[in-house]
Amino acid sequence: MTITTPEVDHQPFDIERIRRDFPILKREIGDRQLVYLDNAATSQRPVQVLAEMTRFYRDHNANIHRGVHTLSVEATDLYEEARRKIARFVNARRAEEIIFTRNTTESINLVAHGWGRKFLEAGDEVVISEIEHHSNIVPWQMLRDERGIVLKYIPMQPDGTLDLEAARNIIGPKTKLLAITAMSNALGTIVPLDVLVPMAKEHGAKVLVDGAQSVPHLPVDVQALDVDFLAFSAHKMLGPTGMGALWARYEILDAMNPFMGGGDMILTVTMERSTWADVPAKFEAGTPNVGGAVGFGVAVDYLSALGMDAVRAHEVELTDYALRRLGDVPGVTIFGPPSAEERGGVISFELEGVHPHDVGQVLDTHGVAVRTGHHCAQPVMAALTVPATARASFYLYNTPEEVDRLAVALEEVARFFGGA
């Protein structure tokens, strides 16, 4: 029982063929063709993912792990095969190290509950950074309030990069966990894990990486990174919503407490007590999102077929072009690191005299979808002293022509609001 490997062999990176896999890109908004530049919020899904999810529900649907009948066995195989695919994609040592969750947020909360509550005591320090998404801030604040742990922040510098000198002083013998994003969703900053991880390891701290933005856009190898936890979401990497993963070292998962209690996560239940199932079942209480896992598996097949190095190269080229093109639009200020090599395909900007919300509204009438707001990173907005920004974020199907459409539309926004 296997999922048919989708027909993706767009080698070398053939943007026209790739775009044909994403029918939504042909959509018209009003009378303009859609330019989708909100990929950091969620990506689009290729027909291959949609087709396999449909095929799963049409031909193989059943609950998993509980049946002897044929469909249940098939569904279980498909679910577990998806786990193996995700494991290979991040180069995990074994498939059991992948826990299926709903999204990055749930993955991080799983660690805060299952690991944090068991192993952290009052006075222990958790180090995060000023550029984290709220989902890597709030769970730790909650744990602080509950357990009396100490939460410390590595500060951001004005260009959106982290202050590594400060980090050296903040990470110390009391640090038990460094929980850090690999790429900022608000500014695109790529965080130098190769510098930060050794600082934490030197003090015997565990490292959790928020990979919500990095796993979809950069080659990721958990063994090479030498970290302990990696959280990511399927919906930002061509997969379905309601699907995410936590990768963690097997020994750590084995030692952790379960997150939720219920069916599928137990070995035995008596009226008095229960014993836990093995990893990963221990963390997957209840009927999981089987169809979602199938779609997630096909999504990483798609990315692997293109090659993450090629995906990254495409985005660097596009981002480099966009930094120059948007930089030439009068009144535009771009936040974050100056070069495309130091950032993912995320460009947060401001247009002088026009609130980001108005920018986004007018761009929409040009068919250009960008995000406006605080991007769930209010500390970043506070550090930049702006209430909000507009953000264009790219993916493997975006083109320089679409960047041009954005730039031209921005010039029109400036005209529209500029006139006295």
Added chain:
Amino acid sequence: MNDPLKTGGSGLLDELYREIILDHYRRPRNHDPLKTPTCSADGANPLCGDTIHLEVGLDDHTIEDIAFAGAGCSISQASASMMTEYVKGRTVEEARKGAEAFQQMMTTGETQDLEGFDDIDALQGVSKFPARVKCASLAWKTLEQALEGGGVASTEEGETSHD
């Protein structure tokens, strides 16, 4: 052609950003702080970062003077400017009626038959943009808060943004 799922387009834009709205945005009325406000309130729209600080000078039941300061999108700031123009010189009762009429307009998309509401009626197009209704309503929510005795008004109960 008539796909209900398809929205957007540039015709709609002119409906949203009527000239009078842009005028209030560029030249906000009642923008200088009051010397002796009798009550004040702060309003925030956490999802997009609009903020409004409102100061009211009440004399008995009449809004003798009113001023706002704030930062935010054109819709939120223009709406605040228009609101202050409308309520200035009116009674608290009338101001509350205005707030009700405004909410009605945002829900139904229909202009309100209210004396002195002409500029405000230009915001009617906002009702077609659900994401912007909160921006337009912020000033009125903050006004109601101020009239209740001050404090903080928010368009959100909690955080619901997904980036």
